[in-house]
């Protein structure tokens with residue numbers, strides 16, 4: 392399965408996906424890495440791994456629709472079948488999400504539906520929860536509300552700061568995202584017509 396990874400920065404989750412698809416058992420290959428910002432470290436990670444990269448700089452587009460349309464053209468150019476958002480920080484339009492419905496995966500640093508939006512780890516600390524974690528979900532038009540594919544929990548430890556908790560959650564992300572990608576790329580998990588997760592238990 393041909394996969395595109397969309398990034399905006401360092402791409403630590405991209406690195407985890409690069410390592411995963413290298414394994415002989417993987418059902419996926421990364422055809423292209425697309426960044427909405429030039430010169431970010433994630434682009435260097437992709438190049439080092441021999442993966443083609445494209446920059447689609449959102450600042451150069453007059454509208455979200457034109458920006459998303461260019462992303463869509465790059466995905467079609469590379470024959471992409473699945474898209475992973477790995478720290479991609481632009482909200483995607485409904486038109487784009489509808490076209491790629493069931494083929495768009497995102498990793499979020501909380502146990503959704505808790506703590507949606509930005510600074511989820513800080514929200515968890517401020518809420519005083521004792522368990523935090525990450526969620527891989529299909530992207531829906533409503534932000535951080537898509538059907539859940541995989542989650543991994545981590546403990547919140549006494550003395551945790553936003554940084555120490557974020558580091559612990561990030562380690563979980565690097566396990567959960569590759570695992571979720573394999574489930575979807577291998578056809579074990581899909582998005583049903585009703586917007587719920589479907590499992591192909593015969594696999």
Ligand SMILES: Nc1nc2ccc(CNc3ccc(C(=O)NCCCC(=O)O)cc3)cc2c(=O)[nH]1
Nearest residue numbers: 479480481482483508530531532533534535536
């Ligand atoms: N429609 C749809 N698109 C998304 C795009 C990215 C992400 C990744 N997680 C994200 C969640 C939130 C944001 C956010 O609020 N950023 C500040 C505003 C940036 C902007 O103006 O674009 C970005 C990415 C998730 C979604 C999603 O759940 N649904």
